[in-house]
Amino acid sequence: MPATRITLEVDASVARAIAAAPADSCSADLAEAPWTFDSTPGYGPGSSSADPFPDVAPTQGELPADLRAASDDELDARIRAARQTLGDRVVVLGHFYQRDEIVTYADYVGDSFQLARAASEHPSAEAIVFCGVHFMAETADLLSGPDQRVILPHLGAGCSMADMASIDEVEECWEQLEDVFGPLDEPDAEGLVPVIPVTYMNSSAAIKGFVGRNGGIVCTSSNARTVLEWAFARGRRVLFFPDQHLGRNTAKAMGVPLEQMPMWNPRQPLGGSSEAELDDSRVILWHGFCSVHRRFTTAQIDKARAEHPGVRVIVHPECPMPVVDAADESGSTDVIRRAIEDATEPTTFAIGTEINLVRRLAAQHPQHTIFCLDPVVCPCSTMYRIHPAYLAWVLERLVAGETVNQIRVTGSVAEPARLALDRMLRAKP
Numbered sequence: 001m002p003a004t005r006i007t008l009e010v011d012a013s014v015a016r017a018i019a020a021a022p023a024d025s026c027s028a029d030l031a032e033a034p035w036t037f038d039s040t041p042g043y044g045p046g047s048s049s050a051d052p053f054p055d056v057a058p059t060q061g062e063l064p065a066d067l068r069a070a071s072d073d074e075l076d077a078r079i080r081a082a083r084q085t086l087g088d089r090v091v092v093l094g095h096f097y098q099r100d101e102i103v104t105y106a107d108y109v110g111d112s113f114q115l116a117r118a119a120s121e122h123p124s125a126e127a128i129v130f131c132g133v134h135f136m137a138e139t140a141d142l143l144s145g146p147d148q149r150v151i152l153p154h155l156g157a158g159c160s161m162a163d164m165a166s167i168d169e170v171e172e173c174w175e176q177l178e179d180v181f182g183p184l185d186e187p188d189a190e191g192l193v194p195v196i197p198v199t200y201m202n203s204s205a206a207i208k209g210f211v212g213r214n215g216g217i218v219c220t221s222s223n224a225r226t227v228l229e230w231a232f233a234r235g236r237r238v239l240f241f242p243d244q245h246l247g248r249n250t251a252k253a254m255g256v257p258l259e260q261m262p263m264w265n266p267r268q269p270l271g272g273s274s275e276a277e278l279d280d281s282r283v284i285l286w287h288g289f290c291s292v293h294r295r296f297t298t299a300q301i302d303k304a305r306a307e308h309p310g311v312r313v314i315v316h317p318e319c320p321m322p323v324v325d326a327a328d329e330s331g332s333t334d335v336i337r338r339a340i341e342d343a344t345e346p347t348t349f350a351i352g353t354e355i356n357l358v359r360r361l362a363a364q365h366p367q368h369t370i371f372c373l374d375p376v377v378c379p380c381s382t383m384y385r386i387h388p389a390y391l392a393w394v395l396e397r398l399v400a401g402e403t404v405n406q407i408r409v410t411g412s413v414a415e416p417a418r419l420a421l422d423r424m425l426r427a428k429p
């Protein structure tokens with residue numbers, strides 16, 4: 001399974017763009033090597049850097065000095081050599097939002113769920129190197145074989161949105177809802193329980209396990225509507241976490257009035273709502289968001305329309321509701337990718353999602369004009385922690401017979417988390 005370099009006519013590298021003009025990015029520190037930030041806990045420079053970082057989040061240890069000093073060409077040679085030695089024993093997965101210097105070595109490139117499925121299709125691979133963020137590696141571990149090892153090249157690659165819903169906060173919320181509605185597992189005369197918990201894929205395995213234990217389900221940005229229909233067939237209302245925007249945008253498109261979507265702020269009693277508001281609710285939205293997609297605004301869309309008459313605006317459903325409403329289309333990363341691939345005439349696209357994917361799509365489709373709605377270069381800071389030096393490190397350690405940065409989900413969490421994922425796979429539109 002050889003790694004292949006993607007050759008593009010246009011330079012898609014966000015890292016090179018930042019190095020050439022750090023002032024055009026959201027943080028001048030993005031031009032620094034990522035190991036500069038490994039000794040300080042945090043998400044690193046970029047769009048998520050100001051979000052609260054959980055105390056319990058793992059941090060990356062020191063990268064060996066020879067890797068920190070290696071040139072791009074040396075790292076390329078070392079990664080290729082390790083891949084060559086390991087052959088089919090390893091599968092390398094690259095998320096759409098990874099930097100191009102990582103994607104170039106991936107056997108599969110996709111969204112988090114596509115990649116977890118790709119991993120499950122290689123049961124004989126000993127190791128799955130997941131170039132993404134922590135919750136993605138956990139999902140891959142849940143869906144892979146018991147003897148397979150899932151490796152995250154940089155332990156600091158968390159997800160600030162996933163971290164906005166901790167298991168303690170969600171369990172506390174569940175107890176408060178039980179105080180309001182009574183036993184949450186008892187169906188009423190119509191066979192509906194008071195609340196069905198629904199978690200976005202972008203959540204920890206502990207949260208997926210909570211959902212599985214409490215009759216709930218996981219969703220992705222591609223199937224959120226189908227999953228909400230599944231939940232409404234079983235419950236009076238839904239508790240949706242961690243991303244308020246995906247929950248609101250999806251429920252609104254299904255006809256749920258905004259007044260019936262109160263927000264749950266975990267730092268306030270009853271999440272900041274009254275008992276009457278909760279009683280009237282259809283979807284209770286957790287107070288979480290993606291710091292990358294929150295940057296998109298309607299003003300950016302107005303500007304794109306003024307400067308590019310006829311522009312097609314497509315945004316991700318993690319964007320705030322006014323942005324989704326003002327766009328021509330919204331959809332998952334895969335929907336965005338396919339919309340561009342399916343366009344038969346040269347088209348101008350303004351895209352509202354992470355910059356690495358937008359620049360790669362622009363380079364892959366030179367017949368179209370494709371640009372990011374946000375003029376500031378601001379990658380997902382956690383994805384950006386994975387630099388080729390860390391990929392070289394984990395692969396070379398595998399060659400040496402050592403597994404570093406393994407991500408494992410333990411039995412008591414894994415079993416209900418798999419149940420929640422399995423319900424999602426079986427939910428039909």
Ligand code: SF4
Nearest residue numbers: 159160161290292380
């Ligand atoms: S883009 Fe947003 S949701 Fe995705 S990993 Fe980064 S912070 Fe998390």
